[in-house]
Amino acid sequence: MSQRDIVEAAFARHPTLPREAVIKADLLRGGVSFDQGALVRVPGEDGTPAREHQPKSYFIFSFDMVRQQQLDETQRWHAPEEIALSGGPYGLRRTIVSTRLNPASPYRVAPRDGALWLYADDQPLAEVSLRDLPPYYRAQLPDGRPVAEIAPTIEWGYLLYLTIFRVCQYYGAKEECQFCDINNNYRQQIEQKRPYTGVKPIADILAALEIINASGGESQAYTLTGGSITSTLRGKNEVEFYSEYVEAIETRFPGRWISKVVTQAWPREDVKRLKAAGARIYHPNYEIWDPELFPKVSPGKHRYIGRDEWIRRIVDAAEVFGPANVIPNFVAGVEMARPYGYTEVEDAIRSTAEGLDYFMARGITPRFTTWCPEPMTVLGDANPEGAPLEYHLRLLETYRDTLRRHRLAPPPGYGAPGPGHAVFSVSPFMDVLEPEEVPAT
Numbered sequence: 001m002s003q004r005d006i007v008e009a010a011f012a013r014h015p016t017l018p019r020e021a022v023i024k025a026d027l028l029r030g031g032v033s034f035d036q037g038a039l040v041r042v043p044g045e046d047g048t049p050a051r052e053h054q055p056k057s058y059f060i061f062s063f064d065m066v067r068q069q070q071l072d073e074t075q076r077w078h079a080p081e082e083i084a085l086s087g088g089p090y091g092l093r094r095t096i097v098s099t100r101l102n103p104a105s106p107y108r109v110a111p112r113d114g115a116l117w118l119y120a121d122d123q124p125l126a127e128v129s130l131r132d133l134p135p136y137y138r139a140q141l142p143d144g145r146p147v148a149e150i151a152p153t154i155e156w157g158y159l160l161y162l163t164i165f166r167v168c169q170y171y172g173a174k175e176e177c178q179f180c181d182i183n184n185n186y187r188q189q190i191e192q193k194r195p196y197t198g199v200k201p202i203a204d205i206l207a208a209l210e211i212i213n214a215s216g217g218e219s220q221a222y223t224l225t226g227g228s229i230t231s232t233l234r235g236k237n238e239v240e241f242y243s244e245y246v247e248a249i250e251t252r253f254p255g256r257w258i259s260k261v262v263t264q265a266w267p268r269e270d271v272k273r274l275k276a277a278g279a280r281i282y283h284p285n286y287e288i289w290d291p292e293l294f295p296k297v298s299p300g301k302h303r304y305i306g307r308d309e310w311i312r313r314i315v316d317a318a319e320v321f322g323p324a325n326v327i328p329n330f331v332a333g334v335e336m337a338r339p340y341g342y343t344e345v346e347d348a349i350r351s352t353a354e355g356l357d358y359f360m361a362r363g364i365t366p367r368f369t370t371w372c373p374e375p376m377t378v379l380g381d382a383n384p385e386g387a388p389l390e391y392h393l394r395l396l397e398t399y400r401d402t403l404r405r406h407r408l409a410p411p412p413g414y415g416a417p418g419p420g421h422a423v424f425s426v427s428p429f430m431d432v433l434e435p436e437e438v439p440a441t
């Protein structure tokens, strides 16, 4: 069966899902590669300069399916942050997909008749466009570091991604979440000599935002995040460390962006402090719902906080922030990872649906990231093919239907929902919601 046959069979099995979401799910779960000619832009014959596209920033994890050293130079340094699909044999509406590099993927981007196209094996599937380099990506801080490294943009310009602490104090295979390559990614990027600041000082964040704000960019939100802090970092605990950044940004740029913070699940008093600092949206990510799998998948979180307490804190946080503004993430697909995950798609979906139902009944709308089986992670090495496409498509149906049943709006802070509108690039969950389900963002 060709990859195109696989995709078309999935369209037929899931007629209520937009075709855009089916292709996006498959690209996110299995990755893509780029022909050399796809990434090298030549100047125009009339002397117009080559257009530069926005390169992959490695904004927190590698989100690649091979190590850096397994990539050719062109892909390592010039792969785009995201691609936009459109047209082709299925007449796709514009669909933004985060780039996950995998030279072995059946999907590749290659030039064709002066444009770029996405191919499945040798069959053209959609036209591809790359986002132009935002003007501020050429700017530097006074010490020469690129502003783009301090505050890269994702989601086609919608979101500034501020990873202020690039490692996690859950360290090693016994503590790190088993799907997470934050620490290995950091080591790889330093080895590659990519500019990559381990702890970004507040002054650098403010200086970068100053330049971005002055450049008049279209960013509408920022995510402030980093690894967990189990002891202290620069003399501060996790609550003090992250809250201080939010306060500094919101004091300097009050309400300029929707402020979103991803950290561990904190006790109620700490959550109040974060809100008082100026955060509008809180993401205490629970990663996986299943009570048996949680300790295996997130051993550090299990040991330091525990699943039941983590969930209790999410519900408590909803009283502080308002339920719509508490948006815990889970990593879609890790519940099917060997050696201990579910082996049947429907069993995995039943478990995750229970979690969705639990939170949505309380007005809390989780969201998810499509699992990227990164090498050098316990689960990525054991499951290089990730979770089956069928799982991801059943999850999209389940998520959409559960949201509707609870009469909830799509989570705020993700831009517009709906095929042709969604910009959230690491999962197709926003692509499957109806445009009329739009809340104010």
Ligand code: SF4
Pocket (backbone or CB within 6 Å): 167, 168, 169, 170, 175, 176, 177, 180, 181, 182, 226, 227, 228
């Ligand atoms: S808490 Fe888990 S998912 Fe978060 S950065 Fe640490 S290891 Fe990764």
